[in-house]
Amino acid sequence: MNSDNLIKANNLLRKKLTSENQKYYEDLLTYIRGKSTFNREKDVEQLLLEILHDLIDAQNNGQNAEDYFGKNPQTLADEILQTLPKSFFETFKLACYILIGYVLLFATPNIVLPTSNLDFGKLIILGTISFVFSLVVLWLIGQETYQKNKLMHSVGLALGGRS
Known part of the structure; x- marks a missing residue:
């Protein structure tokens, strides 16, 4: 799947989130996309889609984003960005x-x-x-x-x- 398709899938799946989880995820998404200038776009978008799937699964199990990912999403995002290879x-x-x-x-x-x-x-x-x-x-x-x-x-x- 190319980057454009990953972004479209991400946009569609985000509609399944509650407003609180959507705000949390969109802040995470904005931060990661803004900081991932030197990473492959496809890698970043695949990772964001995986995070979104995890969040939807957690939401279906009654957890909100803060409970599942933690109260400090910036630290989580920084750790995620360190795992991505530079391009x-x-x-x-x-x-x-x-x-x-x-x-x-x-x-x-x-x-x-x-x-x-x-x-x-x-x-x-x-x-x-x-x-x-x-x-x-x-x-x-x-x-x-x-x-x-x-x-x-x-x-x-x-x-x-x-x-």
Whole structure:
């Protein structure tokens, strides 16, 4: 099963959770996805689906997510992330997507206008900066999930996080 199918299955199965368990799981999911930038997407999504199946089984047996997984989901998520292998290829692929997207977005006006100059060096440097910025945003989204600090929570919300 590819990553897209795993995500679709995850989205469908999440509807079976109670609202309390769904909040717990979605926070866990957001944290893991935000922190798993250097892991293979398929591995992460398979793991999240396994966790969801375990949670649904526990819920069917009368347990809630806190009783089953514990009261500190951030620690659980960090332990889970340590077990996943790092993938240079996935990181490289993400960098290429961001770089190509940046180049297409900002080179198009230069290509359309014949009198403007196209500086590939500048595009590559700024594309690389965009990649680093994207990694920081993903890291902040992951950090914001279990953040108690109101300043970090506000920064996460400003960058598009949830309330």
